Amino acid sequence: MKPRILIVYTGGTIGMIEDAKTKSLKPFDFTHLMENVPKVKMLDYEIDNIQFNPPIDSSDMNISHWQQIARSIVENYDRYDGFVVLHGTDTMAYTASALSFMLGNLAKPVIITGSQLPIGEVRTDGEENLITALQIAADRNDDGTPTVREVAILFENYLWRGNRSTKRSADNFNAFKSSNYPELAKIGLGITFDRDALAKIEQELPLEANYTFDTHVISIDLFPGLNEDVFRYLLATPGVKGVVLRTYGAGNGPTKKWFIDAIKEAISRGVVILNITQCVNGAVRTNRYMGGDYLAAAGVISGHDMTFEAAITKMMFLFGLGIDKEEVERRLSIPIAGELTI
Numbered sequence: 001m002k003p004r005i006l007i008v009y010t011g012g013t014i015g016m017i018e019d020a021k022t023k024s025l026k027p028f029d030f031t032h033l034m035e036n037v038p039k040v041k042m043l044d045y046e047i048d049n050i051q052f053n054p055p056i057d058s059s060d061m062n063i064s065h066w067q068q069i070a071r072s073i074v075e076n077y078d079r080y081d082g083f084v085v086l087h088g089t090d091t092m093a094y095t096a097s098a099l100s101f102m103l104g105n106l107a108k109p110v111i112i113t114g115s116q117l118p119i120g121e122v123r124t125d126g127e128e129n130l131i132t133a134l135q136i137a138a139d140r141n142d143d144g145t146p147t148v149r150e151v152a153i154l155f156e157n158y159l160w161r162g163n164r165s166t167k168r169s170a171d172n173f174n175a176f177k178s179s180n181y182p183e184l185a186k187i188g189l190g191i192t193f194d195r196d197a198l199a200k201i202e203q204e205l206p207l208e209a210n211y212t213f214d215t216h217v218i219s220i221d222l223f224p225g226l227n228e229d230v231f232r233y234l235l236a237t238p239g240v241k242g243v244v245l246r247t248y249g250a251g252n253g254p255t256k257k258w259f260i261d262a263i264k265e266a267i268s269r270g271v272v273i274l275n276i277t278q279c280v281n282g283a284v285r286t287n288r289y290m291g292g293d294y295l296a297a298a299g300v301i302s303g304h305d306m307t308f309e310a311a312i313t314k315m316m317f318l319f320g321l322g323i324d325k326e327e328v329e330r331r332l333s334i335p336i337a338g339e340l341t342i
Contacts, residue, residue: 002044002045002046003045003046003081003082003137003138003140004045004046004047004048004079004080004081005045005046005047005048005080005081005082005083005084005134005137005138006047006048006049006050006072006073006076006079006080006082006083006084007047007048007049007050007083007084007085007086007134008049008050008051008069008072008073008083008084008085008086009049009050009051009052009055009086010051010052010055010056010058010061010065010069010085010086010087010088011052011054011055011056011057011058011086011087011088012055012057012058012086012087012088012089012092012114012115013088013089013114013115013116013117013118013126014086014088014113014114014115014118014119014126014129014130015055015086015118015119034049037119037126037127037130037131039127039131040130040131040134043131043134043135043138045134045138047134048080050072050076052065052068056088057088057090058087058088058089058090058091058092058095058114059088059090059091061087061088061091061094061095063098063213063215063316065095066095066098066099066102066213067102067211069085069095069099070099070102070103070209070211071209071211073099073103073110074103074207074209077108077207080108081108081137081138081146082108082109082110082111082136082137082138082146082148083108083109083110083111083137084111084112084113084130084133084134084137085099085110085111085112085113086113086114086130087112087113087114088114089114089115089116089155089167089175089176090167092112092114092153092165092167092176093153093162093165093166093167093176093307093309094309094312094313095112096112096151096152096153096162096163096165096309097162097163097307097309097310097313097314097339098213098313098316098317099112099151099162100150100151100162100163100337100338100339101163101210101313101314101317101336101337101339102209102210102211102317103151103207103208103209104207104208104209104210105204105205105206105207105208106149106150106151106207107146107149107201107204107205107207108146108149109136109137109139109146109147109148109149109150109152110150110151110152110162111133111136111137111148111152111153111154111159112133112151112152112153112154112162113129113130113132113133113153113154113155114126114129114155115129116170116171116172116173116175125156125173128156129154129155129156132154132187132191133154135191136148136152136154136159136185136191139191139193147193147198148184148193148198148199149198149199149201150162150198150199150337150338151163151337152184153165153176154187155173155174155175155176156173156174156175156187157174157186157187157188158174158176158183158184158185158186158187159183159184159185159186159187159191159193160176160177160178160181160183160184161178161181161184161197161199161338163307163309163310163313163314163337163338163339164178164180164181164307164310164338164339165177165178165307165309166178166179166280166307166308166309168280177280179280179281180281180282180283180305180307180341181197181338181341182194182197183197184197184198199338210317210320210321212320212321212322213313213316213317213319213320214241214316214319214320215316216239216240216241216242216319217240217241217242217243217244217312217315217316217319218234218237218240218242218243218244219243219244219245219246219308219312220234220235220243220244220245220246221246221278222245222246222247222248222253222254222278226254226259228258228259228262231259231262232262235262235263235265235266235271236266240271241270241271241272241319242271242272242273242274242315242316242319242328243266243271243272243273243274244274244276244303244308244311244312244315245273245274245275245276245295245300246276246277246278246308247275247276247277247278247284247291247292247295248277248278248291249277249278249279249282250277250282250283250284250285250286250288250292251275251276251277251283251284251285251286251288251291251292251295251302252291252292252295253291253292253294253295254291255290255291255294260294260295260298263295263298263299263300264298264299267298267299267300270325272301272315272325272328272329272332273299273300273301274300274301274302274303274311274315274332275292275295275296275300275301275302275303276303276306276307276308276311277303277305282305283304283305283341284302284303284304284305286302301329301332301333302333303332303333303340304333304340304341304342305340305341306339306340307339310339310340314332314336314339315328315332318331318332
């Protein structure tokens with residue numbers, strides 16, 4: 001039987017067209033996009049689509065849009081072999097991370113792609129990305145099961161785990177990178193999958209969707225010269241439940257008493273603080289330096305090697321489940337969708 005693939009078109013550069021007056025790019029509809037990719041018909045797949053109305057720039061992506069994408073997948077899960085989400089690049093890694101947490105027990109491919117140039121331009125990367133994403137969504141193992149059974153980002157020459165990815169370039173066609181986890185596939189003359197890196201499913205269970213996020217979270221970047229009053233003010237933000245603290249190197253922060261005291265006071269008020277490194281490669285190692293030890297002793301949770309996108313969406317997702325503080329802290333420190341390595 002022909003592979004059945006559902007495309008969820010949210011907008012983004014891949015479907016944009018130049019405004020005649022302003023010369024800036026604006027989202028266009030799905031029909032315009034597909035008219036510029038006649039090669040899709042050569043795949044001989046059954047392809048249907050759902051599109052946002054109107055399509056959006058990914059800078060406007062929010063939680064209601066994540067819910068809309070997830071529901072499109074859940075409601076059509078049994079009818080299709082795989083899903084391709086067309087999305088703008090700026091917030092693609094956030095959406096990929098969020099979907100990986102929302103779609104529990106996922107056993108089919110959800111491939112997110114887009115482009116750096118609109119699909120109607122001569123040198124566009126959009127045509128190749130779309131076709132390759134469709135091929136990956138349709139790919140099967142010898143036993144007929146899907147090759148990819150997770151949320152992944154396809155861009156140019158690589159397929160990455162979605163919640164391990166970060167946009168690294170605004171100019172290059174290879175716009176995404178996963179620094180702490182290997183590529184799921186390399187794309188050249190063919191598509192070569194890394195079977196060891198792909199998500200493994202020991203027991204296939206019914207898809208379990210959770211749509212609720214709690215946005216009472218913030219992030220704080222450490223930097224030399226961070227002001228005590230400002231830092232305390234941020235930690236005391238009204239209604240804040242969680243903080244993603246982006247630290248130096250292997251998870252280090254200042255060892256000054258005022259800094260550690262401010263952390264302890266926030267945690268005593270019930271605020272959950274998650275430690276992730278500002279470095280694009282590497283992980284939080286709290287026992288390596290004194291600065292990391294102090295944070296761990298104060299009650300800060302290690303985010304190990306999570307990306308910022310995964311950390312912030314995971315925290316919002318866990319608070320959205322309505323579980324208590326202790327359970328949020330426990331789940332933050334363990335992988336729930338392959339987003340971190342212990």
